[in-house]
Amino acid sequence: TFVVTENCIRCKYTDCVDVCPADCFHEGPNFLVINPKTCIDCSLCVQECPADAIYDEKDLPPDQHHFLELNAELAEVWPVIGETSVPLAEAEDWIDKPEKLQYLER
Ligand code: SF4
Ligand code: F3S
Numbered sequence: 001t002f003v004v005t006e007n008c009i010r011c012k013y014t015d016c017v018d019v020c021p022a023d024c025f026h027e028g029p030n031f032l033v034i035n036p037k038t039c040i041d042c043s044l045c046v047q048e049c050p051a052d053a054i055y056d057e058k059d060l061p062p063d064q065h066h067f068l069e070l071n072a073e074l075a076e077v078w079p080v081i082g083e084t085s086v087p088l089a090e091a092e093d094w095i096d097k098p099e100k101l102q103y104l105e106r
Contacts, residue, residue, distance in 0.1 A: 001036035001057050002045060003071050005064040008032055008053040009104055010094035011087060016045040016054060018084040027081035028074060029105035030088060035075035036068075051095050074106070 002024075004016075009031045016032065017025045024039045025032050034045075034054070046054045055061070057068055094100065 001039040001041065001068075001071075002034050002043065003055050003057050003060060003064075003067050004031070004033050005053050005055060005060070005067045006100050007051040007096060008049070009100040010097075011051050011053075011091040013050050013087040013091060014081065014084045015048040015050060016084075017081050019044045019048050023080050023082070025081050026075045026078035028078045031074075031104055032081065033071040033074045033078065035080075036072050037075070077106075 004025075012027075012030055012032060014025075014032065021042060021044070022038050022040050024034045025045075026035055041056075043056065046056075055064065060068065088094075
């Protein structure tokens with residue numbers, strides 16, 4: 001499966017949504033996750049993300065490994081997002097900032 005990691009938090013560009021052929025993305029207030037039960041491993045979303053936040057689980061950086069479990073957990077409670085929309089207003093300010101997990105809203 002593919003995994004959304006920390007750099008999506010407080011950005012949520014949503015460019016990933018429209019390219020996904022399997023409606024895998026679920027939306028929270030300031031982060032998206034991929035549902036591992038529906039992801040068909042096409043990899044199309046990876047290059048769409050301006051924040052480079054999406055990885056194949058096999059290529060996850062070690063410090064992002066906990067996002068595998070977090071994506072699976074939040075996909076069970078957040079609704080599917082149907083289409084790409086506008087990024088969060090603060091996206092440009094927060095892209096590539098470290099340690100954003102503390103700002104995750106559920
Ligand atoms: Fe969707 Fe493909 Fe990305 Fe999986 S890898 S979330 S199926 S676009
Ligand atoms: Fe997040 Fe990147 Fe999608 S910032 S919403 S994973 S395009």
